Amino acid sequence: MRFPLALLAASMAAVLAAAPARASDESGLPGVAPGDYEVVLSESFMQSHPDMLYRMRGLGALNRGEGRQAEDNFRRAAKYADKLSQAFIAQMLWEGRGIAQDRALAYAWMDLAAERGSPMLVAERERYWDALDEAQRARAVAEGKAIYARYADDVAKPRLETEMRRSRKNEAVGSRLGSVVTQVNVCIGDWKVSDMQLVCNRSIAAEHYYQDRFWKPADYWKWQEQQISVPKGEIQLGTPETVKKDGT
Template identity: 50%
Template sequence: MVVVLGLLVGAGHAALAQEAPTSKPVTDPKDLRELAKFEEMMDVPGVARQHKDILYRELAMEAYKNGDKERALKMFMRAASYADKPSQAAIADMYWEGVGTAVDRPRAYAWMDLAATRGYDRFLAKREYYWSQLTEAERAQALRVGQDIYAEYDDKIALHRLQMELEFTRRNVVGSHVGFVGTGKVYGFTHTMNTGRASTGLPRPGGNATSTSGSEQDLGLPIANLSELYRPSIWKVNDYARFKDIQWQERVESKPTVDVGDLQNVATPPAK
């Protein structure tokens, strides 16, 4: 079926990453150590979903698995507006295959071209395959459609959009307009992290809270230090995008893949 969608739906937490080329393996131990910390902090309940690229991609995958392909496409579009490359590639596949929308091969090519702008091997290969299948008229149309898509979803625009969201969330939770973090700890209950009890849906920083009756209210177990939770790789857009790339490269791109074709009916031999 659709290779990109298969990766996204089946990759679990590795699907938090953007795809990076296998020809550029990560060898810097410092990057690998930061990747481990990046993944640990992104696993803190509520953190990943404060990143709009991840939030909308997760909603898209959920809709896709539940059979609501039209909603999946809409959610992938929202994720794509925050520079999420796998979502952009998923959109391309859906237009190419006519999943959740009518078949539109020129538009599919334009989306895959955008997904490949960071030089990721699989998306580059898929883009070239699409181009080879287009007629001359479709190629001309793809170039025209691509101008409109790039005008709204190009990385320069989409990453800036994501940056604004991340900065707002970080300032809102930390409570400092200049970004001061401090040395406190984050406490919380795992089952209440995504209920919106904090203004952003993240666990509140602090220790004990006083209830309206004046008694002490336990906020749960310590989850992370503030300095760890608000590290640049989580909230600074350039660092964040870089470690998404590294994560996909290490957890997905470095793994061998098999491209399975469409299902076919196979005649069952008669019983002997």
């Protein structure tokens, strides 16, 4: 099934799963420099960033054809202000992908995903709106009130920021005891297809692991927006596919 919005579902899952073996490759996940793969793929990073943790679990479930589990994980990520996960829920509802089709509810989720004004998500939201009839539009607006109350940025961002601060505080104990942390030991796993088959014999320079864009809220939200700001195009969930301009 082809999705008209390049939300990275296939490419993101495939790239992240393969990343540890191709850390020197210049291509990859938009917004993530090749040298950062081992940081964002590490178990400790994912546990401290539940938005990304549950997004990747959702993508894995979606690629395995487990629609309900995918939706559940995307909703968990959505609680931590993950706009891609909110958009994935919208697309699943719009297409009836693994869950019951509900286009009014799909619009409500896509409207939330476009909350920050990301051009790609705004364009998809408007496409949804144009396809709804008047009754569906009225219901979409009504459904959106409850969704915004639980998942909008003003309530969801603080949840993630709390998790990141808690993790940084716990991991900084060593420096308060007089030692200087120069290396962070991490476990790397496959976030696409499994329950994390971890490899735990890696270490990352602390100054690289604790970059501001990974841990300081304002920088982190800017970095997340880079993952959405990709060229328009089409992908097919499962195996990435290039679609030419002539449609062939």
